Amino acid sequence: MRDVAIVSYSQTPYVRSERVRNEVEMLMPVIDAVVEQSGIARREIGFTCSGSTDYLAGQSFSFVMAVDAVGAWPPIKESHVEMDGAWALYEAWVKIQCGEVDSALAFSFGRSSMGETAETLALQTDPYTVAPLCPDTISMAALQARVGLDKGLFSERDMAEVAARCRRAAKDNPEAQLKGDFDVDKLLAEPYLVSPLRKHDCPPISDGAAAIVIAAGDLAKQVSKKPVWIRGIDHRLDSHQLGSRDLSLSPSTELAGKKAGVAQGPIDFAELHAPFSHQELILRRALGLADDVLVNPSGGPLAANPIMSAGLARIGEASRRIAAGKGQRAVAHATSGPCLQQNLVCVLEG
Amino acid sequence: MAEHAAVVGIGQTKYDAKRLDVSQPGLVREAAIRALEDAGLEWKDIDAVVIGKAPDMFEGVMMPELFLAEALGGVGKPMLRVHTAGSVGGSTAIVAASLVQAGIHERVLTVSYEKQSESNAMWALSIKMPFAVAMVAGAGGFFAPLIRGYMQRSGAPEDTGIRVALKDRQNALKNQYAHLQMPDISFDMIANSPMLWDPIRYLETCPSSDGACAMVIADAKHTKASGRPAAWIHATNMKTEPTLFAGRDQVMPQAGLDCSAELYKKAGIQNPRAEIDCAEIYVPFSWFEPMWMENLHFAPINEGWKMTYEGATAIDGDMPVNMSGGVLSSNAIGASGMIRFAEAAMQVRGQAGEHQIEGAKKALGHAYGGGSQYFSMWIVGDQPL
Numbered sequence A: 001m002r003d004v005a006i007v008s009y010s011q012t013p014y015v016r017s018e019r020v021r022n023e024v025e026m027l028m029p030v031i032d033a034v035v036e037q038s039g040i041a042r043r044e045i046g047f048t049c050s051g052s053t054d055y056l057a058g059q060s061f062s063f064v065m066a067v068d069a070v071g072a073w074p075p076i077k078e079s080h081v082e083m084d085g086a087w088a089l090y091e092a093w094v095k096i097q098c099g100e101v102d103s104a105l106a107f108s109f110g111r112s113s114m115g116e117t118a119e120t121l122a123l124q125t126d127p128y129t130v131a132p133l134c135p136d137t138i139s140m141a142a143l144q145a146r147v148g149l150d151k152g153l154f155s156e157r158d159m160a161e162v163a164a165r166c167r168r169a170a171k172d173n174p175e176a177q178l179k180g181d182f183d184v185d186k187l188l189a190e191p192y193l194v195s196p197l198r199k200h201d202c203p204p205i206s207d208g209a210a211a212i213v214i215a216a217g218d219l220a221k222q223v224s225k226k227p228v229w230i231r232g233i234d235h236r237l238d239s240h241q242l243g244s245r246d247l248s249l250s251p252s253t254e255l256a257g258k259k260a261g262v263a264q265g266p267i268d269f270a271e272l273h274a275p276f277s278h279q280e281l282i283l284r285r286a287l288g289l290a291d292d293v294l295v296n297p298s299g300g301p302l303a304a305n306p307i308m309s310a311g312l313a314r315i316g317e318a319s320r321r322i323a324a325g326k327g328q329r330a331v332a333h334a335t336s337g338p339c340l341q342q343n344l345v346c347v348l349e350g
Numbered sequence B: 001m002a003e004h005a006a007v008v009g010i011g012q013t014k015y016d017a018k019r020l021d022v023s024q025p026g027l028v029r030e031a032a033i034r035a036l037e038d039a040g041l042e043w044k045d046i047d048a049v050v051i052g053k054a055p056d057m058f059e060g061v062m063m064p065e066l067f068l069a070e071a072l073g074g075v076g077k078p079m080l081r082v083h084t085a086g087s088v089g090g091s092t093a094i095v096a097a098s099l100v101q102a103g104i105h106e107r108v109l110t111v112s113y114e115k116q117s118e119s120n121a122m123w124a125l126s127i128k129m130p131f132a133v134a135m136v137a138g139a140g141g142f143f144a145p146l147i148r149g150y151m152q153r154s155g156a157p158e159d160t161g162i163r164v165a166l167k168d169r170q171n172a173l174k175n176q177y178a179h180l181q182m183p184d185i186s187f188d189m190i191a192n193s194p195m196l197w198d199p200i201r202y203l204e205t206c207p208s209s210d211g212a213c214a215m216v217i218a219d220a221k222h223t224k225a226s227g228r229p230a231a232w233i234h235a236t237n238m239k240t241e242p243t244l245f246a247g248r249d250q251v252m253p254q255a256g257l258d259c260s261a262e263l264y265k266k267a268g269i270q271n272p273r274a275e276i277d278c279a280e281i282y283v284p285f286s287w288f289e290p291m292w293m294e295n296l297h298f299a300p301i302n303e304g305w306k307m308t309y310e311g312a313t314a315i316d317g318d319m320p321v322n323m324s325g326g327v328l329s330s331n332a333i334g335a336s337g338m339i340r341f342a343e344a345a346m347q348v349r350g351q352a353g354e355h356q357i358e359g360a361k362k363a364l365g366h367a368y369g370g371g372s373q374y375f376s377m378w379i380v381g382d383q384p385l
Helices: A023-038 A062-069 A085-097 A117-124 A137-150 A156-172 A184-188 A217-223 A251-260 A277-287 A310-323 B024-039 B088-101 B138-154 B160-172 B187-191 B220-226 B254-266 B288-295 B304-309 B333-349
Strands: A004-011 A047-051 A078-081 A103-111 A192-194 A207-216 A228-237 A269-271 A329-336 A342-349 B005-012 B048-052 B079-082 B107-115 B195-197 B210-219 B231-240 B278-280 B362-369 B374-381
Touching: A004 A023, A004 A085, A004 A217, A004 A310, A023 A062, A023 A103, A023 A207, A047 A062, A047 A085, A078 A085, A078 B079, A078 B231, A085 A103, A085 A207, A085 A228, A085 A310, A085 A329, A085 A342, A085 B079, A085 B088, A103 A310, A117 A137, A137 A192, A137 A277, A156 A184, A156 A277, A207 A217, A207 A310, A228 A251, A228 A310, A251 A277, A251 A329, A251 A342, A269 A310, A277 A329, A310 A329, A310 A342, B005 B024, B005 B088, B005 B220, B005 B333, B024 B107, B024 B210, B048 B088, B048 B333, B079 B088, B088 B107, B088 B210, B088 B231, B088 B333, B088 B362, B088 B374, B107 B333, B138 B195, B138 B288, B160 B187, B160 B288, B160 B304, B210 B220, B210 B333, B231 B254, B231 B333, B254 B288, B254 B374, B278 B333, B288 B304, B333 B362, B333 B374
Parallel strands: A047 A078, A047 A103, A269 A329, B048 B079, B048 B107, B278 B362
Antiparallel strands: A004 A207, A004 A228, A103 A207, A228 A342, A329 A342, B005 B210, B005 B231, B107 B210, B231 B374, B362 B374
């Protein structure tokens, strides 16, 4: 395998509703910034890959216009995944591993504010037997939390503590959306939104975009003073049938973590794509993180949950923290599908 | 660094207007099982799955790979979902190939599909967006002016498109999987069919199909050990150009010209028309055959129509194109690009049956999408490069 490093990362400030700019306008400053910071000329970037979904824009081929934000003239080598940007990064990493290119841009974008996202995501379930019941994301996550609570793996207080900690950490992140100091006892006094989830256990609705540039060994060292190396990256998935798996576990995260080599060294911190508070607790266990490992110092998805970018943002936020010298080895994680169905794990080192 | 990779198994479903006998999982599984059987492999032998399809609104399932994972043996494995507009079937195969070429996996299953009967593609393509003109034209309405542009520039005889359609519909009779089987097809029948989007007649247009196509791509070690015929991947390439750009030539897109020129260079091909034995290219409307002949450097600019006219692209011509009947005969949109790539591989594996080109050693698979701004291509050969 070739050594590949993250050389730059950029994201929008995440907001409840981006009312003024469309997707292309939202992306342009992010892509301009990430390319400029990479130290690689735009024309020299070998490959571009984006991640998005038509179901946020409410329009077929919604990614096609996004190419206009990249500056694809003369024509570029480009691809798109209908997945979170973390998988766009994976495809870009594969392209570099082929030896075909030495650098790549991956980006993702989405405006959850355009529709009823929690209900739209119900369309990810089996269209014949499940989707007609319209199980919204929060209800499915509530089923998952219930299983964990009933098994005694965590308590509602543990969940509230995750939410309070993430939003406190987000105070240091200028791009985070939901931040502040929350008292756990007061949170627990709030009514249920969908039992056993309270409002604080759920992510905010966020609009935003993120972009990352990666480069192979020598080029990364040449353009960046602080390249952040991708030491392992792997992704796996579980069955879509919620009834056929133990929702309190995440075997696909565990397997991806093993393949990515999480346990091959100490972990200083983790950025986990856990949109719901209890999912952080499930992921911690699946990745075998020690109790003292700092999780989501950026605030994580509970502070800003730009669908389709929230996974790439975990990798980007982790790389920024390592580049800033606040850690040497970190794990970043991205998820897709109901109840953590598909998971990507990436090990980063300074 | 790059490992050799080859297609060792191919599976297609029967393409049809409505495959009411199978669900979406049933459809993709049908193609996948045939590809595994062709490769002599089982589900457990597959390291990763790469799936592609056109817009999710064509079936009304958001990111359907999540619910199709189980039907494709994907649980516990890496699974990627590619979407690059109409070129997606080709791009999906290229991503699958790159997983093997990079040495990350040894055997990868790749599948593309569309089940158009479960929704309405015309609706899905015609959603009115704020501050945008509602097209309600579908793909035909979009591409008709580009064809007009080509006719004006090249001075091609007006019946060129009819001749392409006649050839492809006759070729489809040799392909058991083709959707449209019209044994009584004739020049007059096409010429007299209704004009849908001038100059595109009804019988010069692709159908709406349900269907799936799958391939198993393996590394050199497994390919050689299998003892089966292989289609060695000599080169792959993808290119994209922007949608809104005044300098764009939508009739003869630069992305396509660049994509094929780079592809031939990678594959060590100097004279494509002489060195490539046959091609499966993405022709959803008849006139795109002559246009792409030029875009693929098989003919000089404005002279692609001569290849059609002189019979060069016929199954017994010197540069056979769309021996399978092409997109004009089967259009399961998301799969259409992969079908081109798979049919190219079938030719060099010598398994194309009645539409086999005798002794084909090198073949081109081509797909395009969007408003002619996405291109994906590969060259496969009966021997490693």
